[in-house]
Amino acid sequence: MKTAATLALGLALSTALAGGAAQAAGASDTDAERAARWKEIATSIFGDRSIAPTDTLVKIEAPKRAEDAALVPITLTMPEKDKVKAVHLVIDDNPSPYAAHVTFGPAADPSELKLRVRVNNYTNVHAVVETKDGALHEAAVFVKASGGCSAPMGMSDEEAMKGMGEMRMRFAGEPASGKPVEATLMVRHPNFSGMQMNQVTRDYTPARYINKLSVSEGDANVFTLDGDISIASNPVIGFRFLPQGKGPVKVVASDNQGGRWEHSFAAPSASN
Amino acid sequence: MRALLRGAAILAALTVPAAAAPADSPVNVPEPQGLWTGPQRGYTPATLKGATVIDSEQLATMLPERPVLLDVVLADRKPANFPADRPWLPTHRSIPDAVWMPGAGVAPLSAEREALFLRRVGELTGGDKGKAVVTFCRPECWGSWNAGRRLVEAGYTNVHWLPLGVEGWQDARDTAVVKPDPAWAALAPAEPER
Numbered sequence: 039m040k041t042a043a044t045l046a047l048g049l050a051l052s053t054a055l056a057g058g059a060a061q062a063a064g065a066s067d068t069d070a071e072r073a074a075r076w077k078e079i080a081t082s083i084f085g086d087r088s089i090a091p092t093d094t095l096v097k098i099e100a101p102k103r104a105e106d107a108a109l110v111p112i113t114l115t116m117p118e119k120d121k122v123k124a125v126h127l128v129i130d131d132n133p134s135p136y137a138a139h140v141t142f143g144p145a146a147d148p149s150e151l152k153l154r155v156r157v158n159n160y161t162n163v164h165a166v167v168e169t170k171d172g173a174l175h176e177a178a179v180f181v182k183a184s185g186g187c188s189a190p191m192g193m194s195d196e197e198a199m200k201g202m203g204e205m206r207m208r209f210a211g212e213p214a215s216g217k218p219v220e221a222t223l224m225v226r227h228p229n230f231s232g233m234q235m236n237q238v239t240r241d242y243t244p245a246r247y248i249n250k251l252s253v254s255e256g257d258a259n260v261f262t263l264d265g266d267i268s269i270a271s272n273p274v275i276g277f278r279f280l281p282q283g284k285g286p287v288k289v290v291a292s293d294n295q296g297g298r299w300e301h302s303f304a305a306p307s308a309s310n
Numbered sequence: 311m312r313a314l315l316r317g318a319a320i321l322a323a324l325t326v327p328a329a330a331a332p333a334d335s336p337v338n339v340p341e342p343q344g345l346w347t348g349p350q351r352g353y354t355p356a357t358l359k360g361a362t363v364i365d366s367e368q369l370a371t372m373l374p375e376r377p378v379l380l381d382v383v384l385a386d387r388k389p390a391n392f393p394a395d396r397p398w399l400p401t402h403r404s405i406p407d408a409v410w411m412p413g414a415g416v417a418p419l420s421a422e423r424e425a426l427f428l429r430r431v432g433e434l435t436g437g438d439k440g441k442a443v444v445t446f447c448r449p450e451c452w453g454s455w456n457a458g459r460r461l462v463e464a465g466y467t468n469v470h471w472l473p474l475g476v477e478g479w480q481d482a483r484d485t486a487v488v489k490p491d492p493a494w495a496a497l498a499p500a501e502p503e504r
Contacts, residue, residue: 068484075401075487082397133386133400158386159403160480184477185448187386190351232389240349245389266396267389294393 072130072162076178079128079135080166084174089166092175094118096125096167100181107157107186109270114151114165122148124168129268131161132187133233137268143259145279147218151261152276156186156231156268188233191271195236195243198228198271203299205289213306218278223253225275225291225299231267248273250292255305256285281305336450345417345459346452350384354455354473360462361469366478369405369444372470377442378434379405381488382453383476385412403485404476405446409434411494415445415453426497427457428464439466446472446479 080089099113116122125148127138137155142148157163164178191198204226213219225248232245247267253260260279279287286302339355357363364372386400404410414427435441443466445457458471472478476485 067486071487079397079399082399131401131403133388134392134396134398136397159476160485182481232392233387235349235351237349237351242387242389244391249393267392294391 075130076128076162076164079130080164080176083126083128083136084166087174089174089176092167092177095121095169095175096165096177098163098165098177098179100163100179106189107183108189109154110157110181110183110186111152111154112163113276114153116148116150116167119147119149121169121171122167123170125151126164126166126168127153127155128164128166129155129157129161129181130164132156132158132268134187134267137266139264141262143254143261145255145258145260145282147278147280148261149218150220150276150278152222152274154270154274156189156270157181157183158187159184186270187231187268188235190234190237191228194238195228195230198230201226203227203291203297205291205299205301207287207289207301207303209306213281216280218280219306220276220278221287223273223275223277223289225251225273225289227271227273227291227293227297229265229267229269229271229273233267244295246293246295246297248291249294250290251275252290253277253279253287255279255282255287258282258284260287281307283307345456347417348452350416350447350452351450352452353450354452358455358458358462358469358471361458361471364444364470364472365474366472366482369470369472369479370483372442372444375442377444377470378431379408380414380431380434380443380445380454380457381405381408381410381447381476382415382445382457383410383412383447383451384416384453385490402488402490403480404488405479406484406486408446408488409491410488411491413453414494415447415451415456417456423497424460426494427460430491430493431461431464431466435466439464440468441466442468442470444470444472446475448475449473449477451475 095118097115101111114125122142124141128135129137138153160182162178163181164176167175206224208222210220227248229248230243230246234243236243245267248265252262261277287305288302290300292298336353339353341355341357341359381404388398392398443461445454447454454471454475458469461469
């Protein structure tokens, strides 16, 4: 497999992050095409609402060299967290570009959000922040990765679905009063894209993905995610919240085929 | 990439209904007797008898002679149960000026589609079987190998195969949005993309 790994590097299929600019790919024809593509997608999602570029409200980090286009980690940083109501993640050149819509609740600290996504081809990735005053602000990075939407999972569908809906939650750091807690939620779910061919039967596995996931602490919502086939299998979501000490952290997830799962986790408390 | 290798490893473990033995490594893939009829995704041979294997650098030096660029990447397949209220906006980027015939490397093809493929290449080469033609799709994709083999068997003498395909090209160079070849797309229904 060493040769395979070397070959893989040679193929340059791994992801790389080029520049910071939204249209970083080079010649002007390409820039114009990518800008037109983004306009088409933005219109389909946001209608005729205007979207202002931002350097401060949201920043996108993607790896310089990820090994797997089906598992590209994305970190959204939103330092002006008190202004943020929601964020939309769009992977422009994915056939289903609208990867995620995350709405933050009263218990949220939106300063950082981590997701893992599928990237189908070299593409701009856009994050659009919706501020509490109703305005939209966009940032973009160019990500080099390809084939992520159709990449098979390398196991049978049955195996991929084993334990579907199981969840784990990890809290990091010592809870302190008034300080946000960093949490990582792991959900076992294949999130089948519907574009993956079963390598044994050579049939396409129907799309089965988490389309709704909400996290709350006690009665207070932390965030609600509207998901898509562009979210990687076995979703891992990193987020921050402000513990109110009023109950467990509850996660409710559902998928497009009627699956529904609910789990509660003991919330870290400053008094412990 | 890891998933791709995983997929290929699984593939290798299966009995593939094709002439050649399944490949167990990317460096030892024998050429099948005829066309490859196994899954499109998998390790491909290092050679294509009767054709020249090229990389992106070599293609770049060929471009001034205006070779026919044949892209056979499969079209993105819309999931049958994809919700109607979500945007489905497939797009395809390729080597600029490429002619995209999605799935033209699938084997077997219907006789009608195979004939159309050869007719279109005949038109694109102006009937000159010595005209440079380059077939490509993606890395570890048999489609472009099959397309090249079809052309060799049809008597084309200047066939080139670009195994790294669009990915190899776009790593260092610009791509352009390409729509399916209208004549190819007009033939309905499309082959199942396998």
